Each structure stands twice: as structure tokens, then as C-alpha cells.
Amino acid sequence: MRGQPVRLSELDPNFKLEVIAREANCDITACFCCGTCTAGCPIHEVYPQHDPRKIVRMVNLGMRERALSGPYIWYCSDCWICEQRCPQEVKFSSVWNVLKDMATKEGYPPPVSINEDMCSGCGICAASCPYSAIELRIQNGKRLAHLVTTLCRGCGVCGAACPSAAISVNFFEDEQLFYQIEAPAA
């Protein structure tokens, strides 16, 4: 919903406080929107719509729904450039984790899906998921991986680990990854 004025009635002034409460170290209210984070973000190079400054602004404004429902929080590749360069020392990586956590708890789907037609039940994904968000279940006599969406943080380890390319992590498909590798080099 681009170009819409921000309606005060839709804002949640407690949103930023919730985020800060979850992660004591990070004071996002310190942000003064200088944009250093976005300027250094490699994902932003490739996907202009991924914009760290924008996300923090949304949180500070209390735009809960837009922040959590959008794809933006899932794009982050955890490179930490934003956090290292921020002149106000905002701890971005903590912010993303909290937002992803909140998003899945509130039912917004993580950008991960498992294709059962390709899944061989090897279990590598279940073993490597840091959030124990994948279970192996027997369906029609076959072992298949099943995503527990409320636990998923969209970190993408499963997608990298899956030897059958049966797990899609949105924005981090092979083709997109190649693009992301080539872009900074171009």
C-alpha cells in the first residue's frame, strides 16, 4: 500500500516498547533515520524494497501490521553491516529476530515452504534447524518434513541444507542468490 498517508488510528505506540522489552540491548528509538544502514545494505542493492531504515522507522511509528506482515523482515541476510555502521548503535540483528518472532507468533507465514513432492525424508533440515521448527512426520507410510510455522524464523538454514532443493526460502532461491552474488561485483 504505497503512497498512503499514515493514519494515527492504525498506529500502535506500544509496538516499539514491546520490541525493546524483548531485546534489552537495543534502543531503536535512538534511530534518527540517517540512512547509513540502508546505504551499506547488500540486499538493498538488489532489492530496493528491503530498507533497514524503513523498518526501524515503521517500528518507531508503531506500524505494526505493515512491519510484521510484509516481506521486508525476511530479506535480511544477517551480514551485520547495518549494525556495525549505525552511528546510534542500534542493534539491528536483535531487532530482526524479535520482529520475525513476533510475526510468526501472530500468524504471518514465514517465507519458507517445504515441497512434499520433492522431500525424501532425509531429516537434514530437521537436524539443522536452530529453532526446531521442522518435524519429521509419517504420511502415507513415507517420512516427510513438516514446517512448524510458529517456530520458524525464516533464517534459511534448512533451504541451504536441503540436498533435494525441496525447501523454498523466499527471496533466497538459487537464481536470486546468483543475482545477489553478481550484483555487487558488477
Next chain:
Amino acid sequence: MAKPKVAFYWCASCGGCEEAVVDLNEDLLKVADAVEIVFWPVALDFKRKDVEALRDGEIAVSFINGAVRLEEQEEMVKLLREKSSLVVAFGSCAHMGGIPGLGNFWTRDTIFQRVYNEVPSVENPEGTVPQERTGIGIGELTLPEFYDTVKTLDQTIPVDYYLPGCPPPPDLIMNAVNAILTGKLPEKGAVLAPEKALCDTCPRAERKPEKLSIKEIKRPYEVKLDPEKCFLEQGVICLGPATRSGCGETCIRANMPCRGCMGPVKGVIDQGAKGLSMIASVLGLEGEDEMTEEDIKKLINGLVDPAGTFYRFSLPASLLTRRRME
């Protein structure tokens, strides 16, 4: 109705794919009855010029096995492509480069140097190596050029279908032949084998633990291999999860781990990379928080020859295709 014309050809091959065809046993006679074989250098009289004399596309299907490493092989497969409606890359070597693909860690010169000058049994004081042209006084003898880099079939000509495996199992061969004869083929570019990875059909899958973690890598001779447990659980590298099924798990049933000859599953471009990231994902998962730098180093060093292990059959087909020589 005229029988469909069929051709077989072999490039840098070991003959195992031909053996696989003979392993069709009685079914082979049925196939031979249903088609007209117009070219099979190993067995028949037909020559290159007989193939040249055919119309373009007159051969219904050509089955080509072996990797491409000689000039003569490249010429022949290009000719067969012109004259065939369908070309099937038969076996690991045509599909991905196969074992001869390991030659891509070296060059023509390094290989020649070893074979003709360095091995302890060779007596070659003049440093003779095979030449493309040799004058022998009464005339000249020629040998085809030996390339530096092994190529897969589809790096040489457009390929319609792939029959994977080293060699392709007889039942997959029969299915492919039947599919061709009845015209019930999947979309072009398909690999004519099941789509899922080996774990899907592996006899050891049921007893796999919920969470796999490799505590220490064991080479197959370092432990008494348990015939029931998943190899990865035993710490033995097995490429099953990254390899297409359809082979009947013959090696697993002989109590040896999979080495990936059937190639990657559908949608995976680089089998070796997937194999590597798969193993890396489950290495030392349990207790990883307590591991020191030393522990981690030791664990990783237990994986010997990663390039040769993960790219055993697929080096020429991989993203890098070969080692970069200085």
C-alpha cells in the same frame, strides 16, 4: 510399419553401460525385435559414413554413453545429433562426466607426464609421449586429439533426456525404452528416473534418528559398518540424501555408503555443492556450543578429499567444471 531406428555410441567409456544393456537379459531380445539398430560400433558393421548417409532426424533415438574427451568423439556425437530425433545421455559419464571427469583436476600434460614418464614401471629414457601424428618412414600414423578438459554430453550437443547411473539400472533402461517406443515421454530435458533422493527408498530410512548429528567422521575402513544403521548416523559420509534414487540402493545393500553416481535430484544444479552443504549442516550439531576451535578443526579435518568425495561423478557438470590450473 517401419521399426524405429536406434543407434548406440560410446565416447570415453568403460563398457559398463553396454554391459547394462546386456543385463536386460531376455528383454534385450524383445527390444532388438522392436527396433532396427543402425549403428553400434562395438557390435555392428555400420560405419560413420552410413550415419552420414541418413536423413536428418531419421534415427528415432541415439543412446550415447561416455564422457567427451577426444576430438573424434566430439565429431561423432555432433553427427549423431544431426541425424537423430532424440538423443539420450546414457550413464553417469554422459550425464555428468562420471569418473573420467576426475581428470579435470589435471591437464593433458600432467596426465601424460605421469602415465608415460613418471610411473615406476615405465622405461622411457627419451621421454616419448603419444603424438597426434607419427611419421614411421613408410607413412604416417595418427591419433585423435586428447583434450585438456572432459566434457559432458550436453556441454557438447543439445540432449533430450538423461538416463543416470553408473551404470543405469536395467529396469530404468527398460522403462526408458518403453517410454520412447510408446511415445509417453516427460518434458524434454528430464532425467528418466524417480525424482526424489535416495533416502526416500533407502532400507535404512525407518531407523534414522529424529535429529541427525555427526559427532566424528569415520572413513569406511575405520569402523565395522553396521548393516542396519544409517551411514550418516555412524559418521560415515553417504551421499544418499543428495543423490537421485532409482538404483535400488545396491551399494547400501552391499553395506557400503552411496557415492552419488545417479546424480542430483530434480532442481539441483550442482550435486557436489548440495552434498557439501548437507554434510556441513549436520556436522557436530549436538554439543556444538561446547566445542572449542580445536574441536571444530579436528571435526572438519575428518572430511578428507571433499572435492573428490562430493564431485566424484559430477565434476565436469558442476558450476566450476574443472580445477583452475596456475
Next chain:
Amino acid sequence: MRRITIDPITRLEGHGKIEVFLNGDGDVDRAYLQIPELRGFEKFCEGRPAEEMPRITTMICGVCPTAHHMASTKTLDDLFKVEPTSTAKKIRELMYNAFQAEDHILHFFFLGGPDFVVGPTAPAGERNILGVIAKVGLDVGGKVIEMRKRMRNVLRIIGGKPVMPSCGLPGGVSKAITEEERKTIIDAAEYAVEFCKFALGLFDDVVLKNKEYVDLVVGDIYKHRTYYMGLVDENNKVNFYDGDVRVVDPNGKEFAKFKGQNYLDHIREHVEPWTYVKFCYLKNVGWKGFVDGEDSGIYRVAPLARLNASDGMATPLAQEAYEKMYEILGGKPVHSTLAFHWARLIEALYASERMLELARDPELTSPDIVNLPTETPKEGIGVVEAPRGTLFHHYKTDDKGMLTEVNLIVATQNNAASICMSIEKAAKSLIKKGEVSNGILNMIEMAFRAYDPCLACATHSLPGRMPLEVNVYNSEGDLVRRLRRDE
């Protein structure tokens, strides 16, 4: 100077070709067999873990992968200085003999035999398994397929799959044999013994009772007086799996006997620029060129050579057949190249009998199948008798068992020089005054076919025609005549 090019030849991996050069009178001056195939195993195996070699070297040849698998596994035993368990040795030898029997029978019925059963100058279209069946009955074809199927099944039980087995480990094998499996193997072995007796009977009827063939076998066209090499057990009897390497001179006297580990004291390879294959010769006699006799280091391997180099066969029926052959052919050693076919069948019978002995051994089903290595690996050499000759694998590794150097002497290499000589001799004997015919071409091919060159594809020859085209050029290099073997 006229030149005849025969390109390609069949049953060679890659593309073999023969070049024949005629002198002014139209007689053969020189003939060359060129093998344009090389993949470089001796280089690209460097850096690989030694224990993977039994599963990598199988890809040297898909016709005799079991030979490489076994040579490689034995090399690992030596590399790690680990003794395999008694059961493991029996399982390995059992597997090995099943493989030998299958391979030899396949060669006789599909490749070599048709020349005799149907006739060397019979129409090409009949010189194949179908022609054999037409001559001796449909039953035979079915039996051959059944024999092959059963032997391949034994290989499947022990090694996982018949093409590219994978059970070899240093100190043993990976899989034990169950009682159920043993029953299947015994059945198969019994079938094999009966079948091989039948095959020898067929050879008797078709070849030995035919004077023309016997003349061909003992005649001069296909004869070379060379040294002979083969593996023998402690009683100097033929053994495919293990033993010492024994060499006899052209008069049949023992010339050398050594452990495979000492192969470098006895064998050297010679390089020529016009072919990719290297030529083996005896170091202690020396390379004198492509000539035979006591002064030339050229030696032969494979069935006839093994029988020449041994004092007999270790099983009763095969021993009988061995004695009969030497009686008929006039004593040891036999130099007639075509007798390789006969010796091959005798070996197949031995392999079947040996298979049965091992299959009945109570120890076969023991679970004690591997001794784990404890020594640090350094260097290992393993030797077996492949169907087509003595096969050596030699590995050097670092402390972690990663390969630093690999050397292979692959069965047919031992025969490479002799094959060239046989072709040249046959060409010289048969092509006179520039006269070349299809029948003559086939008879030249019979010279190399007897060796069953290792790089061959063991397939059937369905319509069985030999792809031979002969181009005759005059000294200007103009094509003056072209002959095809079409039917």
C-alpha cells in the same frame, strides 16, 4: 607403398584401428594396432582416499570391474598391512570365480566362439550368437543367458551390483553371506559346472572334430613363441585370486617366480608415439622390439598363458580337461594363439568348480568378515588374475591414507605387444600380392579376438557383423580400392 586402414575395429574400448603397409610386391611390410584411449587413472586418483579405490578403479573397465575391485582391495590389505579374515578371503575368492566363469563364457559364446561354431570365413551375418544358435539349437542361447544371469546374481548378492561392485574393504568385505544366500550360490555354482562341461563338450564336437579348425589352431599363422605369465598357488596350480607370479620361458621352463610386491624387479613398460597403450615386457630379458623368442622380453598372459605357466588345475574336472588339451596339442607349452579359446573354457570350468567348493564351505556364512586396520598406511601392491591377464595395482599414500602415487599394470597391457605381433603376423601370412578379401579380414581379427582384449565391451554381437572397412591407397595416397564387410 600401399596402405590398408581398418577403422574402427570392434570390441576395443574407444576406437582401435589397424594400419597395414604393403611393400612393392604387395606383401605386408608392417602392421600396427593403434589404441586411441586414455583416461588418466594413474594421475587423477592422486589425492583420493585409498579406501575409495576399489570403487573408483572399477570404472577402468565395465566388463571386468570385479577384477579391478579385487586387485584394489588386495592392494589395500597390503597398504594397511592387515590380514583379511578367513571368511572374507573365501567370500572374495567366491565372488571372483563367479565373475571369471561368467566373463569367460560370455566371451566364448558371443565373441570368440562363433568363429569356430559357424566358421571363420562363413558369411559375417552368421558369425554371431544367432548363428551359433541356428547351428546348435535354441536351447543353447537360453542356457547361455541363464548362465550369465545366475553368475551376475551371485555378484549382486556379494557386491551389490554386478557392474561396479562395492564390497571390498582393507582387511575384509563389507557384507556377510546369509544361509539363504548361500543356497542360491550353491545352485548357481552347480549350474555353472554343468554348463561349463557342456561348453567344453561343444568345443570338442565343433572344433576338435573338425580337421580344418584344428589345422587353423595349430597352424603357423597364429603362433608366437613367447614367455608366459600367470598366478599360481603353492602347488603351482592356477589360482585367479591369489598366489605368486610365475613366468615360464618359450620352452616351458620356469624363468621367474615372484610375489606381486616385487613386480618392479621384473616388469617394465615401453612407450611408442603412435598409440596410447603402453607395452609390457620382462625387464630381465629386455625390450627387443615386436619380436618373439627367448631373447625378447615380450610375454603373454590370460587363459593359455596361465595354463602354460602352471603345473595344472586345482580342481578335478578342469585338471582332466587341461591334460586332454596338452595331449592333443602336443605338450607344454602351447604357442598357438587360438588355443586361448580352449584354455578359456577350461578355466571357466575350474572357476565353476572352485566356486562350488567355496560355496559349500561352512565358514562362508560367518559374521566375522573384516579385520579393522591398525597400521599407518604407506605403500601397497596387489595382484590378481583378471580374465584377460595379470593385473597389478600399486598405491603410495601419506600417513592419512590419501593417495600420493598410483601405478597400474592393466591385464591387456601385458598382451599389448603380442596382440600387435599377432595381427602383423596374420596380416603377413594372409595378405599376399595385395589381395585382400572379407574372409581374410576376419581371419586377421581372429588374431586379436583370441586375446579377448580387456578394453573390450563384453557384449553380444547381435547381428554380429564386424565393422571393417578396408581402404587401399596407392603410394600417391589416392584411394584405389575400398572393401567393406557388409554381410
